[in-house]
């Protein structure tokens with residue numbers, strides 16, 4: 001058996017009692033031909049391995065370079081050096097894989113930039129920053145399943161290939177096996193999708209919501225957690241072409257119940273990360289301070305990363321209506337000084353600058369906006385009594401903008417049909433969806449949380465490309 005070793009995270013917490021252990025990992029640094037900092041990814045901390053003089057010959061010593069992989073067996077002893085309680089006094093050192101320091105992209109004199117690491121995303125897991133980000137990402141994913149499991153939700157795997165183009169959540173990626181050159185055509189010149197793999201036009205899903213609704217009207221409470229795809233050509237720090245979304249859907253929930261759950265959910269995730277990823281968050285908090293040093297004072301975060309998270313935990317989210325939001329914007333000095341780029345008036349879709357003003361300048365905490373104009377929201381959202389707004393709710397987070405989009409769904413068959421017609425949704429193709437309004441329809445609600453935006457919020461990473469292992473964005477599909 002080869003994998004007889006102890007992970008560094010565990011070793012760092014044991015007593016230096018001389019016990020013999022084996023460690024495997026990658027060299028972070030090698031000082032004075034004596035001290036090897038080894039990392040195995042279980043924590044951002046390295047284990048100091050001490051090589052006594054004469055243990056290794058010169059040729060072996062030369063091969064201990066940053067990035068090389070090692071197997072070390074030795075004794076856990078108290079460390080004399082600063083910075084660690086224990087260290088490993090090596091008895092044997094075996095080099096598992098060499099790493100040419102001339103060619104190793106992470107062997108740099110200066111600290112590599114995030115941009116450089118993005119171009120070397122295949123190796124960036126090995127850095128402290130990305131080690132921390134992806135351990136937190138993992139932890140949050142686990143917390144999400146735990147949150148719903150503990151509440152009795154059923155995890156539904158909604159399809160990734162979808163034939164419904166009714167959702168309207170964004171531009172879609174087409175899925176096809178038709179040839180580009182000899183595309184089969186109908187008499188009128190349009191593409192004959194009957195010849196395509198599924199016998200109809202198909203695409204990658206933009207949301208699992210419609211299918212989740214089917215689940216909710218049987219299991220009561222369900223959620224999806226999977227990849228979604230949007231071919232939106234927006235090169236921002238918060239849009240990806242491939243991102244992960246969590247979409248809970250609950251029967252017998254009205255919009256208030258929906259908001260309560262979403263707020264509880266977000267706080268649970270944050271609390272989980274604070275409880276289980278303290279060290280990683282501290283490292284990321286420090287990183288954020290370093291990053292913001294380049295900014296003028298007034299552009300820096302008022303609170304440190306962990307203080308920000310604690311602030312969110314300890315305060316309830318502000319809840320306002322869309323109409324109130326518009327009034328706040330119109331009455332702001334920002335507006336009077338013509339500092340908004342986009343127009344502000346009732347009926348507009350809130351732009352990122354508006355969302356950020358509300359959260360970062362006005363309320364200084366997460367805000368839930370409800371009651372959006374029907375015309376700018378999807379067909380399935382429940383019409384309010386006023387006949388012009390719908391029971392939508394978006395959650396806006398400081399530094400991110402929209403993190404959750406949700407609504408109470410229109411459960412009244414006739415109203416839904418009316419809205420579908422008004423919004424040119426193909427009713428014929430949506431009979432399966434309408435069936436749950438025909439057969440025991442119930443009030444129900446749900447929302448979608450963008451997983452990467454949540455990871456951004458918790459880790460303080462500014463660019464969404466830095467919280468997903470391999471980002472897919474316009475003109476970029478590496479690795």
Ligand code: ATP
Pocket residue numbers: 169170230232238239240241243245402403404405406448449450451452453
């Ligand atoms: P935005 O206005 O920011 O583009 P949206 O209104 O298109 O968002 P929804 O369709 O409501 O968003 O999707 C639900 C959630 O999914 C959003 O609140 C956000 O957290 C996340 N999300 C949406 N689009 C993207 C994207 N392209 N990349 C990453 N996350 C996204």
Ligand code: MN
Pocket residue numbers: 169170232
């Ligand atoms: Mn969008």
